Amino acid sequence: MDIRYSTNQRDFKRYTTEETRREFLIQNLYQPDTVQAVYSHVDRMVTFGCMPVDEAVPLDKGIACMKSFGTNYVLERRELGIFNIGGAGSVEADGVRYQLGFQDCLYVSQGTREVVFRSADPSRPAKFYMVSAPAHKACKTTFISIADAKKKPVGDTATANKRVINQFIHPDVLETCQLSMGLTQLEPGNVWNTMPAHTHERRMEIYTYFGIPEGQAVFHMMGEGQETRHILVHNEEAVISPSWSIHSGCGTSAYTFIWAMGGENQTFDDMDHIAIGDLR
Numbered sequence: 001m002d003i004r005y006s007t008n009q010r011d012f013k014r015y016t017t018e019e020t021r022r023e024f025l026i027q028n029l030y031q032p033d034t035v036q037a038v039y040s041h042v043d044r045m046v047t048f049g050c051m052p053v054d055e056a057v058p059l060d061k062g063i064a065c066m067k068s069f070g071t072n073y074v075l076e077r078r079e080l081g082i083f084n085i086g087g088a089g090s091v092e093a094d095g096v097r098y099q100l101g102f103q104d105c106l107y108v109s110q111g112t113r114e115v116v117f118r119s120a121d122p123s124r125p126a127k128f129y130m131v132s133a134p135a136h137k138a139c140k141t142t143f144i145s146i147a148d149a150k151k152k153p154v155g156d157t158a159t160a161n162k163r164v165i166n167q168f169i170h171p172d173v174l175e176t177c178q179l180s181m182g183l184t185q186l187e188p189g190n191v192w193n194t195m196p197a198h199t200h201e202r203r204m205e206i207y208t209y210f211g212i213p214e215g216q217a218v219f220h221m222m223g224e225g226q227e228t229r230h231i232l233v234h235n236e237e238a239v240i241s242p243s244w245s246i247h248s249g250c251g252t253s254a255y256t257f258i259w260a261m262g263g264e265n266q267t268f269d270d271m272d273h274i275a276i277g278d279l280r
């Protein structure tokens with residue numbers, strides 16, 4: 001398993017492009033019939049990608065569970081949020097099968113022993129993007145379709161950031177231990193997310209960008225508000241954002257992204273906003 005240790009904001013100022021990418025960027029999540037996993041020591045959040053094609057792929061495929069997590073199965077002390085960003089597919093959680101269309105979500109409770117991924121059509125495979133956080137109790141495994149997500153329209157075309165924040169795994173929608181996740185969709189012609197930017201000292205966050213058209217990309221802004229850097233993100237890649245870092249992107253076209261947070265609290269509005277005039 002790919003393990004990322006923690007970086008502090010002082011050392012980060014001296015990182016080269018290469019070092020920044022090695023530390024924070026997550027690539028190649030969707031390899032046929034495998035599970036790719038990146039374990040971050042930032043709040044011990046784990047990012048998984050699975051693209052089942054010809055097989056039913058279990059969550060622990062290729063993962064030495066005892067060595068990686070010190071537990072008998074992956075979700076013995078963890079909870080998991082799953083989004084499908086590919087073709088139709090299903091997720092089986094302890095024998096119950098849930099159908100996930102494009103942009104549908106499944107929250108899987110701590111204590112679930114078996115999670116298995118399948119695609120409906122191998123020529124249009126499902127792509128399951130997942131984030132897992134440590135969890136201390138079982139909450140209810142819940143399917144949330146994109147239609148049922150709580151919608152928060154924000155932004156304006158005048159500032160090129162008109163978008164809809166879809167809250168899925170969120171205290172207003174369902175109870176979890178610490179994970180919250182959602183999907184933000186930019187309107188055509190809009191390119192900025194999360195600007196004005198913010199940080200949240202009590203939570204880390206991971207963004208994965210998808211729906212970036214061929215030949216386009218997203219400049220993801222990171223670093224402290226007083227010392228910003230950017231990282232070039234291509235389609236279906238993810239970026240780890242420690243609590244000290246802003247996380248905001250500007251695309252060369254519209255795109256969609258999934259955000260995932262874990263940490264001390266789940267209060268979505270517990271953010272420190274940074275005025276654009278104060279960014280450096």
Ligand SMILES: O=C[C@H](O)[C@@H](O)CC(=O)C(=O)O
Pocket residue numbers: 163165182183184193194195200205247259268
């Ligand atoms: O802490 C919250 C997260 O950064 C995202 O919800 C922000 C976001 O989706 C957006 O502004 O588009």
Ligand SMILES: [Zn+2]
Pocket residue numbers: 198199200205247
């Ligand atoms: Zn945030």
